[in-house]
Amino acid sequence: MVLPLSSVGARRILLAGFALVASMIAPRLASAQAVATHFDPDGTAHVQNLTAPLSPFESEQAKAAWIKAHSGAASGPPPGADLPTLQAFYGRFNDRLAARMKAIYPVDIEARTIGGVRTEIVRPKGGVAPGNAHRILINLHGGGFLWGEGSGGEVEAVPIASVGKIAVVTVAYREAPEHRFPAGSEDVAAVYRALLADHRPSEIGIYGCSAGGVLTAESVAWIVTHGLPAPGAIGTFCGSAAPMIGDSMNIMPPLGGEAQPTKDGRLGPYFEGADLKDPMVAPTNSDAVLSKFPPTLLLAGSRDFAASSLFYAQRRLTVLGIDAELHIWDGLPHAFFVDPDLPESREVYDVVVKFFDRHLARRN
Numbered sequence: 001m002v003l004p005l006s007s008v009g010a011r012r013i014l015l016a017g018f019a020l021v022a023s024m025i026a027p028r029l030a031s032a033q034a035v036a037t038h039f040d041p042d043g044t045a046h047v048q049n050l051t052a053p054l055s056p057f058e059s060e061q062a063k064a065a066w067i068k069a070h071s072g073a074a075s076g077p078p079p080g081a082d083l084p085t086l087q088a089f090y091g092r093f094n095d096r097l098a099a100r101m102k103a104i105y106p107v108d109i110e111a112r113t114i115g116g117v118r119t120e121i122v123r124p125k126g127g128v129a130p131g132n133a134h135r136i137l138i139n140l141h142g143g144g145f146l147w148g149e150g151s152g153g154e155v156e157a158v159p160i161a162s163v164g165k166i167a168v169v170t171v172a173y174r175e176a177p178e179h180r181f182p183a184g185s186e187d188v189a190a191v192y193r194a195l196l197a198d199h200r201p202s203e204i205g206i207y208g209c210s211a212g213g214v215l216t217a218e219s220v221a222w223i224v225t226h227g228l229p230a231p232g233a234i235g236t237f238c239g240s241a242a243p244m245i246g247d248s249m250n251i252m253p254p255l256g257g258e259a260q261p262t263k264d265g266r267l268g269p270y271f272e273g274a275d276l277k278d279p280m281v282a283p284t285n286s287d288a289v290l291s292k293f294p295p296t297l298l299l300a301g302s303r304d305f306a307a308s309s310l311f312y313a314q315r316r317l318t319v320l321g322i323d324a325e326l327h328i329w330d331g332l333p334h335a336f337f338v339d340p341d342l343p344e345s346r347e348v349y350d351v352v353v354k355f356f357d358r359h360l361a362r363r364n
Contacts, residue, residue: 052255055302055331059343062332070257083177087147097338098151098158104340105162109154115194117187118172120150122157129165135203135360136195137161138231139170140188140219142210142238142335145270146176155338156209159345164353169195173215176269182280184270188219193228201228202361207235207297207352210306210335217241217293217313221283224292233359235297235352236313238335239306241283241290243276246308253305256333261305284316295323297355299348301332323359327351 036048054063077089106125113119122139139157141148153170161168171191174183188206195204208216213236221241224230250260271281279286283293296317298310310326317324329336329344337348 058331061342062336062344065339065342066331066333083146090143090147091151094148094151094155097340098154101155101158101340105159107158107161114169115187115190115192117191118149119191120153120157120170120172122154122161122168122170124162124165127165128167131362132164132166134199134363135166135205135356136199137164137166137168137356138188138191138195138204138206139168140173140184140206140208140212140215141170142208142212143175144268145184145211145215146268148211149175156207156212159340159349160207160352163349164356166353166356176272179270181271181274182218182222184215185219185222185280188215189222189226189228192219192223192231196228200361201230202232203363204231205233205235205356205360206231207237207356208239209237209338210239213237213239213306214244217283218280220293221280221286221289225280225289230292230294232361233295233297233356234293235299235355236310237298237337238300238304238310240298240310240313241293242309242312242316243282243284244306244309246312248307248309248311249305252303252307252333255303284313287316287320290316291320291322293317293320293322295325295355295359297325297327297352299327299351300329301334301336302328302330303332304334304336306334325355 038046040046054066058066077086081089108123108125110121110123111118112121137157137160139153139160141153141156143149143152149172153172157168157170160166169191171188173187192204192206206216206219208214216234216236217240220230220234253260274281276282277285279289283290296314298314300307300310307328314324314326327348329347332344336342337345339345
């Protein structure tokens with residue numbers, strides 16, 4: 001039974017509530033006063049003396065990994081390194097991660113040319129699950145459209161193949177500096193077209209991380225505008241169908257000790273000469289293209305410079321009635337789940353596997 005309150009009683013309860021809220025936020029307001037912030041006429045904020053501790057929602061392993069990466073304990077490429085040096089560094093980096101992945105998640109890997117494109121087919125030890133016999137995933141590795149072939153693809157394909165008991169084809173698509181857009185999209189479409197000989201489109205999923213997340217969206221845009229049916233589901237991780245601009249591109253790099261970018265993060269050698277308004281480059285530029293997308297999984301860490309791209313892509317997909325599922329791990333950086341020893345990484349693998357299991361078609 002609900003008892004009515006007198007106006008005086010209600011006022012007292014409201015005042016008590018306001019006092020409680022004020023007592024909770026007063027310390028925050030006091031500390032906020034120490035942060036020097038001023039605003040330009042266009043709304044741009046300039047913030048000084050901002051302190052950003054690690055998120056209390058991170059695992060201890062994730063915190064330790066962040067501290068190691070930003071304390072000088074972990075070696076990185078030399079400042080100002082040229083492209084061959086960067087490619088060599090990240091090649092070794094991916095080799096180590098891939099070896100660790102395969103130690104935790106046992107798989108068999110077969111090199112095969114599909115549709116004229118080099119690929120690796122990654123299968124779980126012991127074979128795929130019976131329910132996945134006719135299903136297959138295409139993985140598009142990250143690496144800024146500059147590196148990642150081979151071990152970079154294995155880092156993304158191995159855990160999903162093993163955890164999901166499903167075959168994953170990781171594609172060695174053409175990259176810069178030798179190639180330019182839309183070479184990658186053409187390669188993915190060629191592999192996809194070849195797989196359609198043995199699989200229904202609803203049995204095929206495509207996913208990728210970072211540049212691979214961008215290329216996943218671009219490839220679907222290319223596929224649906226070149227006479228091919230859309231795949232059953234896709235995953236755009238740490239990069240998506242929208243340009244890499246927005247809040248995260250301004251705020252997140254300094255938190256990792258990097259400078260703020262001065263232009264769209266997608267502008268690199270691969271996109272030289274491309275029109276960023278072209279929906280084949282950024283599918284969010286066209287509702288007609290984006291409305292043909294299949295169910296889409298988007299995921300990132302809150303400290304990922306690409307997070308705003310995912311937020312906007314998910315928003316546009318949702319407006320158009322596309323099933324768009326967004327997951328964000330607080331405090332985690334760009335592509336954090338390439339580290340198989342983080343508890344959050346295993347959460348990602350489970351999310352990815354369950355998403356494709358829900359959305360890819362089964363045969364009776």
